[in-house]
Amino acid sequence: MEYRHLGKTGIRISELSFGSWVTFHNQADVKAAVEMMSAAYDVGVNFFDNAEVYASGKSEEVMGAALKQLGWRRGSYLISTKFYWGIHDNVNEKNTLNRKRLIEGINGSLQRLQLEYVDLIYCHRPDKTTPIEETVWAMHNIIEWGKAFYWGTSEWSAAEIVSAIEIAERHHLHKPVTEQPVYNLFSRQHFTKEYERVYKDYGYGTTIWSPLASGLLTGKYSQGIPADSRGALKGYDWLHDQLTDNQKLAKVQALEPIAKDLGCTLSQLGLAWCLKNPFVSTVITGASRVEQIHENMKATEVAPKLTPEILEQIDNIFEVKKEEDED
Numbered sequence: 001m002e003y004r005h006l007g008k009t010g011i012r013i014s015e016l017s018f019g020s021w022v023t024f025h026n027q028a029d030v031k032a033a034v035e036m037m038s039a040a041y042d043v044g045v046n047f048f049d050n051a052e053v054y055a056s057g058k059s060e061e062v063m064g065a066a067l068k069q070l071g072w073r074r075g076s077y078l079i080s081t082k083f084y085w086g087i088h089d090n091v092n093e094k095n096t097l098n099r100k101r102l103i104e105g106i107n108g109s110l111q112r113l114q115l116e117y118v119d120l121i122y123c124h125r126p127d128k129t130t131p132i133e134e135t136v137w138a139m140h141n142i143i144e145w146g147k148a149f150y151w152g153t154s155e156w157s158a159a160e161i162v163s164a165i166e167i168a169e170r171h172h173l174h175k176p177v178t179e180q181p182v183y184n185l186f187s188r189q190h191f192t193k194e195y196e197r198v199y200k201d202y203g204y205g206t207t208i209w210s211p212l213a214s215g216l217l218t219g220k221y222s223q224g225i226p227a228d229s230r231g232a233l234k235g236y237d238w239l240h241d242q243l244t245d246n247q248k249l250a251k252v253q254a255l256e257p258i259a260k261d262l263g264c265t266l267s268q269l270g271l272a273w274c275l276k277n278p279f280v281s282t283v284i285t286g287a288s289r290v291e292q293i294h295e296n297m298k299a300t301e302v303a304p305k306l307t308p309e310i311l312e313q314i315d316n317i318f319e320v321k322k323e324e325d326e327d
């Protein structure tokens, strides 16, 4: 496992990390979480991603209980959580980044995670109604109180990120240091176009999500939706169109000969492709069972085999023209 600096911070993060969205509480109990986190940690993963909204707080509870059982030295790993949607359907408590909510949010997350602090907190989405200045101050205060060390954004626009950075600089506050955007073979335009300025001008980090497009890039959806997959879970029907899209499935199928030549699986190829982007600080992987972790972590061995020629072949399958990607 290699470690990359998280943007311009001094902290180094494993190039592959592990997140708990969908899985913890819904598909994985504490025992399974211990098993999966252990398998990741044993090969060098040092970052575990979470959010208060995942399973309405239950995902943090599962991770907290798992960490307690695992008993790792606190300095050896990084934990994150995120705020925006909230877990209470009430005015001031949902879809917001107001000061009161963020501070109540971190206190709740720390309780559920059974931790004194998390390493990284994210604003899970931008809030168009709270002044960015109020959010920047609240994130700064949480860090000053020792409840977190760094903060970041998720799916903010470049303009919103730059505005937050400039407010922080003006008032000598802790700046956001990383974005958490979607990035995979199907969803790359936003990452490459929207954020280029913030990587280049501000050295912003990126902890990217859904690297396998919720499992579509594993090839498992080629014959329909398997009963034991995310696509079959109650409440995830909104994923069906994407997971059964024939054009997308044909592209995944076209990757098969490339994976075969490289001697790897489609999952490993999809993750390795994300690793090749130097602006990616870490690829947050997801898994519902430990076998997937064992398979996915080997993507670090595949990434060095992706030559410019192979990357071009992949671009051709996804119909990405070079100048389009670089525009």
Ligand SMILES: NC(=O)c1ccc[n+]([C@@H]2O[C@H](COP(=O)([O-])OP(=O)(O)OC[C@H]3O[C@@H](n4cnc5c(N)ncnc54)[C@H](OP(=O)(O)O)[C@@H]3O)[C@@H](O)[C@H]2O)c1
Pocket (backbone or CB within 6 Å): 018, 019, 020, 021, 022, 023, 027, 049, 050, 124, 154, 155, 180, 181, 208, 209, 210, 211, 212, 213, 214, 215, 216, 218, 220, 228, 229, 230, 231, 267, 284, 285, 286, 287, 288, 289, 291, 292, 293, 295, 296
């Ligand atoms: N900031 C945000 O807005 C945001 C949004 C989404 C996610 N995230 C973060 O990013 C993390 C990763 O996202 P993701 O879970 O969507 O990642 P993903 O890699 O796109 O999908 C992971 C899912 O694909 C399936 N899978 C993975 N490896 C497999 C393998 N080798 N063979 C077969 N199936 C495999 C598993 O689902 P099944 O086995 O159930 O089919 C697994 O849970 C999340 O946990 C979360 O921490 C952040």
